[in-house]
Amino acid sequence: MIWIAIVLLCVVTISQFIYIRSNKKKIRDISYVLDDVVNGNLDRRLLANEETVISDLVYKMNEIIIHDKNKLIETEKSEKAYKELVTSLSHDIRTPLASLVGYLEVLESDSCSPEEQKNFLMVSKTKALNLSEYIQALFEWLKLESGEWIYHYESENICELTRIILADWIIKLEKNKIDFHFDIPEDSIFVVMDKNAFQRIVNNLLSNMLKHSGASLLTVTLTHSTSEIFIMISDNGVGIAEQDLPFIFDRLYKCDTSRTNNSNGLGLAIVKELLTALGGEISAKSTLNDGASFLLKLPYKHK
Known part of the structure; x- marks a missing residue:
């Protein structure tokens, strides 16, 4: 009976040693993957066998990584959209503004007839109104995007x-x-x-x-x-x-x-x-x- 107990104890000890060593290796592998994630690689995923002590932890870590990646994608899309907005703003304002300045410089030079002056003034007014409408629309959009638009429900x-x-x-x-x-x-x-x-x-x-x-x-x-x-x-x-x-x-x-x-x-x-x-x-x-x-x-x- 003593020998059987000793054998069983040895088997249990060896099994525990193997189990601990296996989990230690898995934890070390997880640590390597997490280091990669911390360095910006959000495409890495943690692996674990079903029904193990660390499987639930691994699944939750993967969910966090996926969530962070999705947030990063949303942020990048938002940054890209704002860059496009700034580029469009720059073009849509500079082009008519340059044209408006050109018309006003011609009017200032007194080199055109009264009829031409009248036409240039009308064109200048139209371009100025277009600029005003664009700037108003831009401010309204930015207020909506930032959540600063205040609604009054009645x-x-x-x-x-x-x-x-x-x-x-x-x-x-x-x-x-x-x-x-x-x-x-x-x-x-x-x-x-x-x-x-x-x-x-x-x-x-x-x-x-x-x-x-x-x-x-x-x-x-x-x-x-x-x-x-x-x-x-x-x-x-x-x-x-x-x-x-x-x-x-x-x-x-x-x-x-x-x-x-x-x-x-x-x-x-x-x-x-x-x-x-x-x-x-x-x-x-x-x-x-x-x-x-x-x-x-x-x-x-x-x-």
């Missing part, structure tokens, strides 16, 4: 509010010889929303149509169901190419058509961002040279 009669916004556009539409048809219910439909955000959404869409579509007709309709508000804004202008439609709400995206002349690539991105904040969504349908339609959906949240 109960608003969306029908009345939409009519007020559209009324401010009538003179501009008539000046540009654009016919319009507004179909807004006389009902009082009260919705809890941010009035300024909604106004910016509609104004950006109408401004986009006015500047880029070349349309002769604008149609705006408002309908609703028991749970949603639907606003359709359509024009009969140059339209948007099918390959561009999935990207028109992306920041800085500009379609390669006449619809994007003088575009800053921020207006529709701001629309989507604000609608998302209001719990809504937007979609677009278009055929090139056959107009475009934008459908806004807002939740019908009663106060």
